[in-house]
Amino acid sequence: MFRALRERGMEPLVTLNHFTLPQWVADRGGWLWDGLPRTFAAFAGRVARAAGALCDFWVTLNEPVGHLALAYLFGRFAPGRRNPIALAQAIVRSVRAHAAAYHAVHAVQPHARVGVAAYLRPAEPADPSSRLDVWLARRLDHAMNWMYLDALTTGRLRTPLGVEVVVPEAAGTLDYVGVNYYTRSRVAFDLRRPGHGFVREVPAPEAPQSDGGYGEVYPDGLLAVLRASRRYERPVYVTENGLPDAADRLRPAFIVEHLRRVAQAIAEGVPVYGYYHWAIVDNFEWADGWSLRFGLHALDPGTQARTPRPSAALYGEICRRNALP
DSSP, X not given: OHHHHHHTTOOOOEEEESSOOOHHHHHTTGGGOTTHHHHHHHHHHXXXXXXXXXXXXXXXXXXXXXHHHHHHTSOSSTTOOOOHHHHHHHHHHHHHHHHHHHHHHHHHOTTOEEEXXXXXXXXXXXXXXXXXXXXXXXXXXXXXXXXHHHHHHHSEEEOTTSOEEEOGGGTTOOSSEEEEEOOOEEEEEOTTOGGGTTEEEOOOTTSOBOGGGXXXXXXXXXXXXXXXXXXXXXXXEEEEEOOOOTTOSSHHHHHHHHHHHHHHHHHTTOOEEEEOOSOSBOOOOGGGGGGSOOOSEEEOTTTOOEEEOHHHXXXXXXXXXXSOO
16 A cells, blocks of 8 residues: 555655554553653564565554543543543653654654644634633643644643653654644633533634534644644644544535645644544544544445535545645
């Protein structure tokens, strides 16, 4: 498959971990297990040796902060914990695991490009005149968007509580910035939601909403995070961008408007080198199962039959022309 992609001028990008862990790793504590960074590095090195002739572009971890928050704070992903201390420990272990995998891949492929796919979701105050909303948006923006990437450049993980954890092996382990972008967060401080960090999401009332309350369609947010990513002085790739839209009602305009923002970022000097749409086909969306349909092609889970949605033809035309309509 990788060889066929390269023959067509496409660039395969391989993710080494996308949320799930083997049962035997989970049994040892998952992201709280001391041995996880060493074990993940051994796995990463083995994959690089096996596939190195076909791929030199790697994501170690997909959306590490969002994944671990859902696993150790909100209880939606395995292991279903609700413990802020466990979340902090898991994030530190994750940074160490990424660093170990980064060095393992580079030991096999010195020229490889290795990074993470970070879910970047701009946080804005629902009420700009509210000091609490502004404070909360700033804290959330740092914790969810930049804390992890900062650690991979500086070797210092600065937590929202002001505690700094030094992870020296992580310094300089980011060859590019991987941007997963879907929507933004308009947040209000709400004392009735301590289990959610006092955060209440307040979507803009006029904004179109994707299926299942996944989020508002907000193309300007992609431009904002691409501009902000320039701070790392590294190549930028949009590693995921899409929305759940079973009827394909919003997706065509979504694709055009988000790619328009990518073009604008490039014109402004942001070093964006690639864009990957999520996804070519409907996927089993973790805790949401088949209820959210992200695919350019609809999938029948029973028969595995794939049916192109209208947006598939649009996206194909954009790719062939290398231009927007």
